[in-house]
Amino acid sequence: MKTSIQTKELSIGYHDHLLFENLNLTIPRGEISVFVGSNGCGKSTLLRSVARLLKPTDGSVLLEGKDVHRMSSREVAKKMGILPQSPISPEGLTVHDLVKQGRYPHQSWLKRWSEEDSEKVEEAMKATRVDELRDRPVDELSGGQRQRAWIAMTLAQDTDIILLDEPTTYLDMTHQIEILDLLFDLNEKHGRTIIMVLHDINLASRYAHNIIAIKDGAVFNQGTPESIINCELVRAVFGMECQVATDPLFGTPHCIPFGKGRCVIPKVNEAISGA
Ligand SMILES: Nc1ncnc2c1ncn2[C@@H]1O[C@H](COP(=O)(O)OP(=O)(O)O)[C@@H](O)[C@H]1O
Ligand SMILES: [Mg+2]
Incomplete structure (x- = not known):
């Protein structure tokens, strides 16, 4: 490994x-x-x-x-990008400007904004489908749109x-x-x-x-x-008590929690609700 x-x-x-x-x-x-x-x-x-x-x-x-x-933070940021749990963006910052910030570790006084930076930003916005929101302020987006904009920023970092x-x-x-x-x-x-x-x-x-x-x-x-x-x-x-089944599409483990719920198999219902 x-x-x-x-x-x-x-x-x-x-x-x-x-x-x-x-x-x-x-x-x-x-x-x-x-x-x-x-x-x-x-x-x-x-x-x-x-x-x-x-x-x-x-x-x-x-x-x-x-x-x-x-x-250094720049050295780390070139290798590793992080999307924190509840990121907060400055008021009024647009989606495009947020995603551009992902390119910060790749800039220096020697290396200004380049064609490659623009391409990475466009690619990241496309992949997360926020390109149509590019001029919208991040703080005015829905939770899901905002989350996608932040993911785009992380992708633009290209780590x-x-x-x-x-x-x-x-x-x-x-x-x-x-x-x-x-x-x-x-x-x-x-x-x-x-x-x-x-x-x-x-x-x-x-x-x-x-x-x-x-x-x-x-x-x-x-x-x-x-x-x-x-x-x-x-x-x-x-x-939590559960049964672990196999996902019918992927074959991966699938947890089915016990507890209450509508049940159409009466016998199983008794077991899972602990009655
Ligand atoms: N900045 C902080 N200062 C003090 N305690 C914190 C801080 N952030 C998290 N905690 C505490 O550390 C514990 C773990 O939090 P966290 O890592 O956010 O858990 P998880 O992400 O697994 O839900 C919790 O008890 C939380 O209250
Ligand atoms: Mg957490």
Whole structure:
């Protein structure tokens, strides 16, 4: 396995409260890795730390063997782009201007805005279908449109590693699949390493090569969805009872939660509602 990112004895937290202690994690290169775990378990914190947005209390994050906290922000931004969970854009900033900001790491006083920069911006806007919104202020868009504009900015950055924190939030089902398909193609056709947080374990199972399940400040398990997603994992990580079936289209694990609901198979109903 080729490594893209490694954490070494990483401890991270806020103030004097540690969320992760001595975490050793290896994220493969050229694959789609997805963090899953219950609300508040630290997925965003871990992703932000990997992206160098949060300084570790102890230990290190290695990007191609180099400590990210010893690299300049420009150096990191050329290799790794991140879409945070709830990004905020300056008031009135247009979609086009936002996406152009993705090219910032590629500029310098020697290298001004180029034809290549314009092309990357146009490509990114097209791929996320925000080209028609180019002159609209980002803060006036719907949640889904805004999310797509931010994804476009991350794509324009044109990095080998793309980190995304719940990129499908606010999107309807069609747009969720559209974005995940886009990320899938970026991986499959362009060899990009995708590392993201998804809260839908079924979509995670369908798109990820590698799932990293987080619980209590540690990696509960890591591996292919087929090898690690089962009732025990779902119970331990999400505190939920479920049946794990096979997705009829993709053959990937598909969790069906117990609980209440309209049921047309009376016998099964008794079992799943715990009656
Ligand atoms: N900036 C912050 N300052 C203090 N505590 C925070 C901060 N951000 C997150 N937390 C806390 O850290 C824990 C993990 O948060 P987070 O990483 O956002 O979880 P997740 O993304 O898995 O839902 C939560 O208890 C949250 O309240
Ligand atoms: Mg989060």
